[in-house]
Amino acid sequence: FEGMTVVELAKRTGESIATLQDILVNVGEKAGSEFDPLSIDVAELVGMEVGIKVRRQHFNGGAEILPRPPVVTVMGHVDHGKTSLLDALRQTSVAAKEAGGITQHLGAFVVGMPSGSSITFLDTPGHAAFSAMRARGAAVTDIVVLVVAADDGVMPQTLEAMSHAKAANVPVIVAINKCDKPAANPERVKIQLASEGLQLEEMGGDVQVVEVSAVKKTGLDDLEETLLLQAEIMDLKARVDRPAQAYVVEARLDKGHGPLATAIVNTGTLVCGQYVVAGSEWGRIRAIRDMVGKLADRAKPAMPVEIEGLKGLPMAGDDVVVVESEERARMLSAGRRKGNLRKIDLCR
Ligand code: GTP
Numbered sequence: 352f353e354g355m356t357v358v359e360l361a362k363r364t365g366e367s368i369a370t371l372q373d374i375l376v377n378v379g380e381k382a383g384s385e386f387d388p389l390s391i392d393v394a395e396l397v398g399m400e401v402g403i404k405v406r407r408q409h410f411n412g413g414a415e416i417l418p419r420p421p422v423v424t425v426m427g428h429v430d431h432g433k434t435s436l437l438d439a440l441r442q443t444s445v446a447a448k449e450a451g452g453i454t455q456h457l458g459a460f461v462v463g464m465p466s467g468s469s470i471t472f473l474d475t476p477g478h479a480a481f482s483a484m485r486a487r488g489a490a491v492t493d494i495v496v497l498v499v500a501a502d503d504g505v506m507p508q509t510l511e512a513m514s515h516a517k518a519a520n521v522p523v524i525v526a527i528n529k530c531d532k533p534a535a536n537p538e539r540v541k542i543q544l545a546s547e548g549l550q551l552e553e554m555g556g557d558v559q560v561v562e563v564s565a566v567k568k569t570g571l572d573d574l575e576e577t578l579l580l581q582a583e584i585m586d587l588k589a590r591v592d593r594p595a596q597a598y599v600v601e602a603r604l605d606k607g608h609g610p611l612a613t614a615i616v617n618t619g620t621l622v623c624g625q626y627v628v629a630g631s632e633w634g635r636i637r638a639i640r641d642m643v644g645k646l647a648d649r650a651k652p653a654m655p656v657e658i659e660g661l662k663g664l665p666m667a668g669d670d671v672v673v674v675e676s677e678e679r680a681r682m683l684s685a686g687r688r689k690g691n692l693r694k695i696d697l698c699r
C-alpha cells in the first residue's frame with residue numbers, strides 16, 4: 352500500500368475525500384492534492400481514525416506473529432468475591448484493603464502459572480454504578496470469568512455481566528464462589544444460569560462451570576486449568592514487530608510522576624521514548640513500569656503496564672496509538688478533542 356492516495360483511501364473506506372483531508376490535517380499532514388501518495392504510516396493513522404485497518408504488506412520474510420497470554424476479565428455481582436478470587440490466585444490481599452470492601456476501578460494483574468504460562472487478569476467492580484466499566488472490561492478481553500456466589504445465586508449484575516459478554520462475543524467461564532459456606536447451593540446457581548440462557552457444559556452446552564472458594568482456596572487449580580484450556584482453543588496471537596496499539600485500563604494522577612495510565616497492548620510493541628496519543632491526550636513515554644513497579648523499556652501484547660509521560664489523564668477504555676513525532680501527537684490529540692474524529696473500535 353506504499354503510495355496510496357486520498358482518492359484510493361476514500362474508495363476503500365467509503366469516506367468522502369473532504370473528510371479524509373480533514374483527518375489528514377488533524378493528524379498533522381499538509382493538505383496536499385488528493386492524488387499525492389501518502390506514506391504507509393499516515394495511511395494507517397487515517398485508517399485508524401475512520402475505524403478501518405490499513406494493512407501493511409511485508410515483502411521481506413513476513414510479520415513476527417507470536418503467541419500471547421490471554422486477557423481474562425472477572426465480572427459478577429457486588430460482593431460475590433471477584434477481588435478475593437483474584438487475590439487467592441495471586442496469593443495477595445487486595446480485597447481487604449479496599450475502601451468499604453468495594454472495588455471502584457479496573458485493576459490489572461499478571462498471574463504466573465506453575466506451567467510457566469501466564470494470564471493477564473482484569474478485576475472489575477460489581478457495584479451497580481459501574482456498568483460502563485464492566486462494558487469496557489468485556490470489550491477488551493478474551494475470556495470473561497463470571498463469578499456467582501453459591502449462597503446468593505444469580506443477581507442483577509450477574510445478568511448484566513452475561514449480557515456484556517454476549518454483546519462483546521466473548522466466551523464465559525462460570526466460577527461459583529463461596530462454596531465453603533453452609534448456605535452454598537451450587538446446583539441452584541447452575542439451574543438459575545441455565546434458565547437465563549447460559550449453555551452449561553454439563554447440560555450439553557459449551558460453558559464450563561468451576562466450583563471454587565476464594566477463602567478456602569479450593570477449586571483454584573481447576574479454574575486455572577479451565578482458563579488455560581480455553582485460551583489454548585482460542586490460539587491467541589499478536590503481531591509484535593510493529594508500533595503498538597493499546598488501550599487504557601485506568602488512569603490516575605500521581606503527585607511526583609504526573610498522569611499515569613495503566614494500559615494493555617493489543618498488538619505491536621510499546622517502546623519507551625515513543626510519542627503516543629491516548630484518547631484525546633498525548634505525550635512522550637518517559638517510563639514504562641510493569642504491574643509490580645519494575646521499570647521496563649518496552650511492553651508486549653497482553654502485558655499490562657503503567658505508562659508515564661502523558662500530558663493529561665486519558666479515560667478508561669481510550670485507545671493508545673503510537674505516532675512518529677510530537678507535532679503529529681499534538682495534532683491528533685487536538686483533532687480528537689474537537690470531537691470530529693471517530694474512535695477506533697476496541698473490540699478484538
Ligand atoms: P466488588 O468488587 O465490590 O463487586 O466485590 P467483590 O466481588 O470483589 O467481592 P470481594 O472479593 O470484595 O468479597 C466480598 C466479601 O465476600 C468479602 O467479605 C470476602 O471475604 C467474602 N468472600 C469472598 N470469597 C469468599 C469465599 O469463597 N467464601 C467466603 N465464605 N467468603 C468469601
Ligand code: MG
Pocket residue numbers: 433434435453454474475476477
Ligand atoms: Mg472487588
